[in-house]
Amino acid sequence: MIKNYQLPRKVYATEEHAMFKKTVEEYFKNHVLPHREKWEEQGYCDKEAWLKAGELGLLGITCDPKYGGMGLDFSFSAMLIEEQSRYGAAAPGISMHSDIVIPYIEKHGSDFLKEKYLPGCCSGELIGSLGMTEPSTGSDLQAIKTFAEDKGDHWIVNGSKTFITIGYTSDFTIVACKTSKGAGSRGISLIILDADMPGFSKGKPFKKLGLKTSDTCELFFEDVKVPKENLVGELGMGFIHMMTELPRERLTIALTAIGAVRGALEHTLAYTQERKAFKQPICAFQNTQFEVAEIATQLEYHCAFVDRCTELLGEEKLTAELASMAKYHSSDMQCKMIDACLQLFGGYGYIWEYPIARYYGDARVQRIYGGTNEIMKLMISRSIYADFFQEMKAAKKHAQKQMAAAAN
Amino acid sequence: MSTFFTEEHELFRQSLRAFLEKEAIPHIDQWEEDRRTPRDIWKKMGDMGFLGLSYPEEYGGLGLDFFYDVVFNEELGRCNSGGFAITQQVTQYMSCPNILKYGSEELKQRYLPGIISGDLISSIGITEPGAGSDAQNISTTAIKDGDHYVVNGAKTFITNGVYGDFIVTVVKTDPEAGAAGVSLLILEQKMEGVTSRKLKKLGWHSSDTAELNFDNVKVPVENLIGEEGRGFYYLMNGLQLERLVAVPAAVTGCETAIEMSLQYMSEREAFGRPINKFQVLRHRIAQLASEVEALKAFSYHCCEMYANDIYDVKLCSMAKLLATELCEKVATECLQFFGGYGFMEEYPMARMYRDVRVGTIGGGSSEIMREIIAKIVIDGQGYVKPKSSGNGIVERKASTPGGNGKSDNGSTDTAETTPDISIEEIVSGIQAKASAVDALGKTLKFDFGGEQITIDGTGADNQVSASNPDADCTINLSKEDFHKLVSGNLNPMNAVMSGQVKIDGDMGLAMKLQSLFS
Numbered sequence: 001m002i003k004n005y006q007l008p009r010k011v012y013a014t015e016e017h018a019m020f021k022k023t024v025e026e027y028f029k030n031h032v033l034p035h036r037e038k039w040e041e042q043g044y045c046d047k048e049a050w051l052k053a054g055e056l057g058l059l060g061i062t063c064d065p066k067y068g069g070m071g072l073d074f075s076f077s078a079m080l081i082e083e084q085s086r087y088g089a090a091a092p093g094i095s096m097h098s099d100i101v102i103p104y105i106e107k108h109g110s111d112f113l114k115e116k117y118l119p120g121c122c123s124g125e126l127i128g129s130l131g132m133t134e135p136s137t138g139s140d141l142q143a144i145k146t147f148a149e150d151k152g153d154h155w156i157v158n159g160s161k162t163f164i165t166i167g168y169t170s171d172f173t174i175v176a177c178k179t180s181k182g183a184g185s186r187g188i189s190l191i192i193l194d195a196d197m198p199g200f201s202k203g204k205p206f207k208k209l210g211l212k213t214s215d216t217c218e219l220f221f222e223d224v225k226v227p228k229e230n231l232v233g234e235l236g237m238g239f240i241h242m243m244t245e246l247p248r249e250r251l252t253i254a255l256t257a258i259g260a261v262r263g264a265l266e267h268t269l270a271y272t273q274e275r276k277a278f279k280q281p282i283c284a285f286q287n288t289q290f291e292v293a294e295i296a297t298q299l300e301y302h303c304a305f306v307d308r309c310t311e312l313l314g315e316e317k318l319t320a321e322l323a324s325m326a327k328y329h330s331s332d333m334q335c336k337m338i339d340a341c342l343q344l345f346g347g348y349g350y351i352w353e354y355p356i357a358r359y360y361g362d363a364r365v366q367r368i369y370g371g372t373n374e375i376m377k378l379m380i381s382r383s384i385y386a387d388f389f390q391e392m393k394a395a396k397k398h399a400q401k402q403m404a405a406a407a408n
Numbered sequence: 409m410s411t412f413f414t415e416e417h418e419l420f421r422q423s424l425r426a427f428l429e430k431e432a433i434p435h436i437d438q439w440e441e442d443r444r445t446p447r448d449i450w451k452k453m454g455d456m457g458f459l460g461l462s463y464p465e466e467y468g469g470l471g472l473d474f475f476y477d478v479v480f481n482e483e484l485g486r487c488n489s490g491g492f493a494i495t496q497q498v499t500q501y502m503s504c505p506n507i508l509k510y511g512s513e514e515l516k517q518r519y520l521p522g523i524i525s526g527d528l529i530s531s532i533g534i535t536e537p538g539a540g541s542d543a544q545n546i547s548t549t550a551i552k553d554g555d556h557y558v559v560n561g562a563k564t565f566i567t568n569g570v571y572g573d574f575i576v577t578v579v580k581t582d583p584e585a586g587a588a589g590v591s592l593l594i595l596e597q598k599m600e601g602v603t604s605r606k607l608k609k610l611g612w613h614s615s616d617t618a619e620l621n622f623d624n625v626k627v628p629v630e631n632l633i634g635e636e637g638r639g640f641y642y643l644m645n646g647l648q649l650e651r652l653v654a655v656p657a658a659v660t661g662c663e664t665a666i667e668m669s670l671q672y673m674s675e676r677e678a679f680g681r682p683i684n685k686f687q688v689l690r691h692r693i694a695q696l697a698s699e700v701e702a703l704k705a706f707s708y709h710c711c712e713m714y715a716n717d718i719y720d721v722k723l724c725s726m727a728k729l730l731a732t733e734l735c736e737k738v739a740t741e742c743l744q745f746f747g748g749y750g751f752m753e754e755y756p757m758a759r760m761y762r763d764v765r766v767g768t769i770g771g772g773s774s775e776i777m778r779e780i781i782a783k784i785v786i787d788g789q790g791y792v793k794p795k796s797s798g799n800g801i802v803e804r805k806a807s808t809p810g811g812n813g814k815s816d817n818g819s820t821d822t823a824e825t826t827p828d829i830s831i832e833e834i835v836s837g838i839q840a841k842a843s844a845v846d847a848l849g850k851t852l853k854f855d856f857g858g859e860q861i862t863i864d865g866t867g868a869d870n871q872v873s874a875s876n877p878d879a880d881c882t883i884n885l886s887k888e889d890f891h892k893l894v895s896g897n898l899n900p901m902n903a904v905m906s907g908q909v910k911i912d913g914d915m916g917l918a919m920k921l922q923s924l925f926s
Contacts, residue, residue, distance in 0.1 A: 133748065136677070138678065138747050138748060139678070140678045140679050143679075143680075162748070163748045163752075206752050206753065206754075207752070207753035207754075208751050208752060208753060208758070209751050209752075209753070209758040209761060209762060210751070276538070277539075277540060277541070277542055278542045278545075279542075279545065287775055287778075335740075339736075342765070343768065343769070343773070343774070343775070346540055346769055346773060347535060347540060347564070347565045347766075347769055347770065349610075349769065350565075350609055350610050350611070350612075350765065350766045350769060350770075351565075351607050351608065351609055351610070351617075352607075352608035352609055352610060353607070353608060357609070357610040360610060360765070361610060361762065364743070364751065364761065365748075365751045367744065368744070368747060368748055368750065368751060369748065372744070372747055373744075374688060374689075374744070377688075
């Protein structure tokens with residue numbers, strides 16, 4: 001039931017959404033949360049969880065049914081992301097797999113690649129990851145060093161990638177490679193590397209501050225021989241392909257943020273009514289009341305913006321700038337609000353068996369991955385000042401021309 | 409060189425830093441992994457003389473001034489391990505000062521030399537699953553039975569509570585008496601009936617944190633620290649030191665984070681230049697560096713006052729609040745400078761980020777600090793330091809406004825003379841005040857030992873009389889103290905906290921004294 005202080009979520013308003021939400025709940029309560037401690041210990045989640053998700057139709061939600069997908073619109077994915085985050089479940093990395101990897105193949109890949117990878121992706125038998133970041137290159141994608149040398153009917157790939165989400169458990173990785181040197185962003189292509197190709201090796205899952213059930217690792221490529229048909233999209237167009245996918249990727253982070261805040265707030269509301277200090281429940285203190293009012297308000301405000309972005313994405317009108325705003329602001333909000341929630345738990349907030357510590361650890365990277373929030377601001381401001389800088393550039397060029405003419 | 413440190417202080421700092429860089433810092437990754445600080449580091453520190461800096465020489469200490477403790481904490485802060493630092497701070501500044509200040513000679517001889525040599529590790533057991541900062545509501549009981557107490561109850565969030573040797577435990581020796589029933593009792597970890605469970609935490613991984621259970625633990629009466637019923641007062645007196653030592657460690661922790669960030673930012677390139685050339689990042693560093701410098705000056709100011717025996721609750725609470733909040737800010741922002749590497753364990757900021765988070769919770773949360781500060785700056789509640797008694801960890805007493813505190817041996821060092829007034833005069837005097845406030849809803853009795861007045865607030869108004877019914881709450885105090893309460897010369901909260909007045913029954917009702925006498 002929607003309480004007076006909660007916005008009606010128009011994007012999730014249909015009967016199908018309500019049914020879908022039940023499936024999602026059943027999945028996380030029965031097949032994910034009971035295994036969380038074991039997965040935290042080992043640093044990755046078990047394959048069974050992926051297969052179960054596939055069985056329940058939670059993988060490839062937006063993917064064409066002819067490849068085993070559900071053929072639903074993005075709002076169902078959005079709901080899944082939000083609910084998963086609400087449960088505080090970092091794994092399995094469904095969103096990375098379904099909302100990032102699968103669309104790359106479906107939208108840009110050849111029929112051969114679609115038939116080869118998508119059915120397995122939708123059933124959970126194949127897990128895919130995306131390799132962009134390198135040890136010395138984050139958001140500055142043009143500076144990547146991984147190189148795919150053209151050898152006629154195949155590529156030879158050398159290089160390394162880092163911070164690869166579900167890299168350790170994935171069966172294949174879409175790797176951003178340079179296919180021609182010196183061509184800048186035009187020299188980047190996307191190539192699928194299977195984990196069992198000779199010369200492809202992986203580091204152990206990184207130990208991280210949070211997201212402990214989700215594996216993140218380094219990938220190493222040493223003379224990996226890759227067939228030519230593994231190219232995703234057009235040669236030299238990798239950068240452009242990646243740019244077109246950015247709005248959805250960034251929106252998934254914003255959705256994760258609001259889901260997490262909702263989950264944390266729910267736990268906090270329960271705790272502040274149970275826990276007593278100075279002989280009264282801590283929700284009786286004005287400080288608690290104000291903190292909770294702030295968190296609930298921030299949450300609803302961000303929901304409104306994020307829901308609008310979800311709608312726009314469905315209409316294929318979501319711009320990278322708006323998505324950047326959603327990512328940056330929601331993740332900042334998430335960190336601040338979960339910090340406030342943890343504080344209301346007092347000492348228990350710091351203890352791992354209480355859920356709020358996990359929300360806290362998981363939140364921090366939201367401001368970093370998918371492009372740091374600093375990069376988001378850079379993107380937003382570039383767009384704001386685009387005309388000004390373009391004119392300045394033109395004026396500079398013009399002046400240079402005139403000076404050259406004068407010198408002659 | 410700063411004005412606060414002599415050449416000797418700096419020499420000490422050098423030797424301590426060299427020691428920690430060799431014996432602690434290289435091993436902290438392992439300690440974090442093991443979820444404990446091993447015993448041998450305590451022993452090594454003890455051998456070097458680091459564990460009894462301001463403790464008296466007769467117990468193996470060095471009898472040095474407080475600024476050696478400041479150096480000690482600053483250097484702990486540079487190790488980037490809140491877990492390691494807290495294991496040391498708990499023993500040195502939170503649990504054992506109670507033995508030193510209030511314990512019998514026998515207890516001092518039994519425990520302090522071992523602490524100072526590094527052979528013994530101690531903890532302090534205050535918090536319970538149901539009671540955090542409101543320590544007077546604890547439910548662990550110690551019931552006297554001949555030559556021993558029988559202790560039952562539970563404590564939680566106890567640093568050193570898994571691998572330590574003994575626990576300075578806050579117990580109720582009089583379960584009915586509220587704050588006046590609180591006592592400090594030493595329980596040994598190996599005593600029958602003491603069990604511990606190690607808690608998993610968000611951070612502070614190299615320290616052990618326990619939930620302790622006491623099941624009919626037999627504790628010899630000799631293990632009582634000081635007097636029965638004075639525990640709450642002892643605790644309150646120790647809080648300033650406990651809060652203060654967190655501050656120098658916080659300052660150096662922040663400085664270390666900034667140093668590490670500057671190093672990384674000079675090496676890491678993005679878009680073709682080192683990231684320390686980006687204006688936004690430069691401004692953030694400038695801001696953080698300024699705030700840390702200001703905190704450092706404030707830290708030294710508070711430490712100097714403490715070294716000069718000035719007991720300033722307001723400044724200590726403010727310093728704890730600001731220092732722990734700034735640590736969170738610095739750790740958060742510095743982690744961001746590291747980008748994706750900030751989230752990885754191989755880089756230093758992930759640990760600092762999770763370690764600092766407990767700063768605004770432990771030792772009285774930021775909310776509790778703000779409560780205390782608000783009471784002082786808004787309600788005018790005051791604390792004044794009475795007479796001096798030496799350097800370093802020495803006894804410091806809370807006093808009531810105007811310096812009319814009771815000293816530890818029970819004598820009243822007031823110069824005021826109290827007029828001899830009759831019960832009838834008191835009744836009529838208090839009736840006016842009582843009529844001015846809302847009905848209490850319950851009965852409150854002031855027992856002067858033989859004589860009493862009762863405020864019956866069960867009706868529409870508060871009715872004051874000299875009758876002697878069974879009241880919901882009884883406050884035992886002298887007529888002199890009552891007179892001081894009424895005349896505003898004794899703060900009710902302080903009087904309760906210091907044990908000067910004893911309360912039986914409904915504590916909530918006693919809390920209304922403030923409004924009654926304001």
